[in-house]
Amino acid sequence: MARDLRINNGIRAREVRLIGANGEQLGIVPTSRALELAREAELDLVEVAPTADPPVCKLLDFGKFKYEQAKRDSEAKRHQKNVELREVRMKTKIGQHDIDFKTRTARKLLLGGDKVKLSVMFRGREITHPEIGRGLLERIIGSLGEIATVERAPMLEGRFMSMIVAPSKSLKAANERPQAEGDGESSGVDEAVANG
CATH class of the missing domain: 3.30.110.10 (Translation initiation factor 3 (IF-3), C-terminal domain)
Known part of the structure; x- marks a missing residue:
């Protein structure tokens, strides 16, 4: 799932609904302003809901996010029982x-x-x-x-x-x-x- 997400300059929308690093709503802001906020906080701007209008983006460390996502996926796979x-x-x-x-x-x-x-x-x-x-x-x-x-x-x-x-x-x-x-x-x- 993490591979399909657009990050930073890959986001094509003019404005986005921004969520802060701690989960707080920052409202609808222009994409350029959201990118500035991400750079200032030394985080990535990640498009988490591309189908929403406007798209929902979140400020987070993308490397850490990918690692945690992979960890959750492997944990779910381990608990899955294959019925033969x-x-x-x-x-x-x-x-x-x-x-x-x-x-x-x-x-x-x-x-x-x-x-x-x-x-x-x-x-x-x-x-x-x-x-x-x-x-x-x-x-x-x-x-x-x-x-x-x-x-x-x-x-x-x-x-x-x-x-x-x-x-x-x-x-x-x-x-x-x-x-x-x-x-x-x-x-x-x-x-x-x-x-x-």
């Missing part, structure tokens, strides 16, 4: 232990905050019985219970029947609470992974 779409695949002929294992994997991914695409692959003539795949997906969703919400219902895509599930709202709230407290102790979510 992870896939758990299985075939229609699957044993109970394997279903439990796939369910545990999906649970772990959901607790990690990722969305999960559950896919059932049909081989040969199995495609003529899509109800088997749908039943398998519904069974897994039943096991995931309150930690998952269905984002996309089971749908046939070529030789795969898939559905997308996301972490439930209550799970997201539980994940955000321990981070907000920042006490460093383990949360109930970690215990759920260990027990799950």
Whole structure:
């Protein structure tokens, strides 16, 4: 954002609404007078609202402003969580232990905050019985219970029947609470992974 701002002689308006270094309103002044005030205070004249009429300019140290802006941007980027779409695949002929294992994997991914695409692959003539795949997906969703919400219902895509599930709202709230407290102790979510 700091790169897009016009400063000092780059400001083309005849007059500007000027804000002082301490945030006080100095009123509407000619641009030449605003530049003089900036030079006297050894600051830069920065156009902070170019679309206003007249444009709003502020007296500030542009180098310091750019540094603080970059610092705020990197801080915001660090707190942003990238949600990934992870896939758990299985075939229609699957044993109970394997279903439990796939369910545990999906649970772990959901607790990690990722969305999960559950896919059932049909081989040969199995495609003529899509109800088997749908039943398998519904069974897994039943096991995931309150930690998952269905984002996309089971749908046939070529030789795969898939559905997308996301972490439930209550799970997201539980994940955000321990981070907000920042006490460093383990949360109930970690215990759920260990027990799950």
